[in-house]
Amino acid sequence: MPPLILEIASLLIASIALVGIALGEIKPLRTNRAGIALAAAVALVAIGALKLDEAFTAIDLDTIALLLSMMILSAFLRFSGIFDLVASRLLGLSRGPKSLLAALILVSGIGSAIFLNDTMCLVLSPLVILICSRAQLNPLPYLIGVATSSNIGSMASIIGNPQNMLIGSSSGISFNRFLLMLGPPAALGLGIAFIVIVIAFPKDFHPSTALLRPSWRLNIAKGIMLKTLIASALLLILLVAGLRPAFAALAAASILLVTRRVKPGRIFSEIDGQLLIFFSGLFIITRAIRQTEHFQTAVDAILPYLVDKALPFSALSALLSNLVSNVPAVMLLSPLVDAFKDRERAWLLLAMSSTLAGNLTLLGSVANLIVAESARARGIRLGFMAYLRVGLPITILTLCVGTFYLIVI
Numbered sequence: 001m002p003p004l005i006l007e008i009a010s011l012l013i014a015s016i017a018l019v020g021i022a023l024g025e026i027k028p029l030r031t032n033r034a035g036i037a038l039a040a041a042v043a044l045v046a047i048g049a050l051k052l053d054e055a056f057t058a059i060d061l062d063t064i065a066l067l068l069s070m071m072i073l074s075a076f077l078r079f080s081g082i083f084d085l086v087a088s089r090l091l092g093l094s095r096g097p098k099s100l101l102a103a104l105i106l107v108s109g110i111g112s113a114i115f116l117n118d119t120m121c122l123v124l125s126p127l128v129i130l131i132c133s134r135a136q137l138n139p140l141p142y143l144i145g146v147a148t149s150s151n152i153g154s155m156a157s158i159i160g161n162p163q164n165m166l167i168g169s170s171s172g173i174s175f176n177r178f179l180l181m182l183g184p185p186a187a188l189g190l191g192i193a194f195i196v197i198v199i200a201f202p203k204d205f206h207p208s209t210a211l212l213r214p215s216w217r218l219n220i221a222k223g224i225m226l227k228t229l230i231a232s233a234l235l236l237i238l239l240v241a242g243l244r245p246a247f248a249a250l251a252a253a254s255i256l257l258v259t260r261r262v263k264p265g266r267i268f269s270e271i272d273g274q275l276l277i278f279f280s281g282l283f284i285i286t287r288a289i290r291q292t293e294h295f296q297t298a299v300d301a302i303l304p305y306l307v308d309k310a311l312p313f314s315a316l317s318a319l320l321s322n323l324v325s326n327v328p329a330v331m332l333l334s335p336l337v338d339a340f341k342d343r344e345r346a347w348l349l350l351a352m353s354s355t356l357a358g359n360l361t362l363l364g365s366v367a368n369l370i371v372a373e374s375a376r377a378r379g380i381r382l383g384f385m386a387y388l389r390v391g392l393p394i395t396i397l398t399l400c401v402g403t404f405y406l407i408v409i
Contacts, residue, residue, distance in 0.1 A: 007292045010049040013040050014289045021282075022324045034274035037281025049288045058287035059280050062169040062246040063162075067276060069249030070159060073232065074119040075270035076256050080225035087127040097137060097205050101145050102194055104128065108146045109153025109190045112367075113179075114232070117154035117161050121146060121367045125374035139380055141201040144390050147371040148193045148359045152398060154367075155355035156186035158245050162279065163330045163354050168245055170334060171347040175239040181348050185405045189356070189398040196397070200390045224261050231256050279327070286331035299335060307339045314349050314403045318357035318395070322364055326354040345406060352402040360395040362387040 017040035021033050031039070045055050077083065086107060094100035104124070111120045124146045132139035154160030158168035158178050168178065198205045231252040238248035257264055289295050306313045313336070320329040333350060340346035358365030362372055362384050368391075372382045 006048060007294065009047050010044060010288050010292055011294060013043050013047070013049075014285050016040070017285055018324045018328055021278075021328060032274065034278040034281070037278045037285065039281075041281040041284035044284060044288045049291070050284065054287070055284045059283045060166065060169050062244070063165050064276055064279060065246040066159065066165045066169070066249050067162060067279065068271065069246070069253040070116050070119075071271045071275075072253040072256060072267055073228070073235070073249070074115050075267045076224060076228040076231070076262070077115060077119075078123060078270070079221060079262055079266070080228050081220040082225050082228070083123040083127065085220060087124070087131060090131075098198060100131075100135075100137075101142060101197060101205070104142055105145050105149040105190050105194050109149040109186065112150040112153040113157040113160045113183075113186070114236070116159070117150035117365070117367045118370060120150045121370040122374070124150075125371045126378070129375065129378050129380060138201070138204045139375065140382060140386060141197050141204050143371050143375055143380075143382055144387060145193065145197050147365075147368045147387075148197075148391065148394050149190055150367045151355055151358045151365055152186055152189035152193060152394075155189075155352055155402075156183045159239070159249065161326075161355060162275070163326045164351050165245070166327065166330055167334075167347055167351045171337075171344065173344060173347060174242055175245060176242070177344075178348075178351075181406070181409070182352060182402075185352065185398075185402040188401050188405075189394075192397045192401065193394050196390055196394050221261070224259075227259065227261075228256060282328060282331060286328065289332065290335060303336065303339055306336060308341055310345075310349055310403050310407050313346065314353035314399060317350055317353035318360070318399060321354045321357035322360055326358055326365065329357075330354050349403065349406055352406065353399060356395060356398045356402060359391045359398070360388075361391060364391070364395075 017036050020031075020036040041055060044050055045052055050058070090100065090103045090107065094103055108120050108124055111124075125143060128142045128146055129139050131137075132142055151161075155164065156179055158164050158173070158175050164178075167173075168175075234255070235248055235252035238251060239245060257267065302316075306316065317329060317333055320333065323329075324332075330350060333354075337343055337346040337350065358368065362368050362382070368387070372387075375382045
């Protein structure tokens with residue numbers, strides 16, 4: 001195939017794939033993000049845009065291993081019942097609706113920095129709905145609080161979300177350094193989310209609003225919980241000690257899989273294989289895009305407006321993250337980082353902005369969709385506009401705070 005025709009065909013396949021990924025599915029073909037990414041990756045190899053060996057080497061195995069390990073750890077946490085225990089304690093200790101919201105935001109934010117934002121939303125959403133049902137509270141502000149705080153909190157660590165895992169693997173920034181730099185703006189962001197939600201729902205947080213405290217039976221597996229907490233502590237110790245994140249996570253996950261209490265099949269059934277396929281295909285797609293002359297021309301054209309300019313770079317990252325989703329955005333923008341004088345700061349800006357961009361709309365992140373779908377399955381509608389009136393100010397304020405923080409620090 002002539003080089004020009006090959007490049008046009010490659011960009012066409014990649015563009016169709018990215019549009020499909022942004023939409024989440026291609027309904028006429030009944031395929032989702034994982035299917036789109038895999039099909040596009042195979043098509044790119046088939047037309048000769050990449051050799052098969054190049055496609056395999058494009059897949060970042062560190063990121064895949066880290067994702068897999070965190071899924072295993074999260075599955076054990078769910079089976080142990082620890083999240084149910086935390087939710088019941090939150091309700092028991094809360095003095096009113098505001099303190100309950102603050103507690104949920106803290107648990108969701110801190111938990112997302114350790115156990116992935118998607119996991120926290122999967123676990124907390126049904127618990128929040130149960131709490132609000134029994135306490136006779138409007139669930140919407142609390143559900144939005146879980147969604148937005150999970151995104152904000154996840155930006156604080158390398159293991160908080162998929163795009164941070166990718167950045168951690170590509171940048172070489174240590175777990176401690178990442179947390180030190182992005183932990184403070186994440187904490188400020190959680191405070192911003194709390195204030196915006198309280199202002200947006202004044203009737204639900206009026207001082208006269210009472211908080212009922214019903215109790216419910218907890219299903220706790222103490223043995224599994226203890227072992228999972230030990231493995232989680234080991235993971236954090238290894239990360240703080242400076243071990244490679246993928247190996248630290250694999251070590252913790254492998255310890256948990258050696259057990260007589262839970263069959264490994266039950267754990268593996270909880271693993272989101274589609275996410276692993278999606279990532280693998282996306283690595284191949286972005287490698288093919290980067291090798292085209294048109295992509296390099298585009299990079300050369302926008303570099304003068306972005307290099308060593310934090311605000312434009314953050315704005316572009318946030319915009320692209322909402323157009324094609326945050327993980328593809330990070331993959332496409334990562335080549336620009338090499339042009340920055342302070343590459344570490346550029347990587348951190350990319351992590352911060354691509355993550356916080358997920359709060360802009362209900363479709364901005366998978367975590368948001370998990371909350372919305374969990375609510376819908378229980379007869380609660382979290383609409384696009386209801387979310388937007390909270391997500392928009394939270395996104396603008398946290399992006400400004402995060403960018404300014406990384407500029408002046």
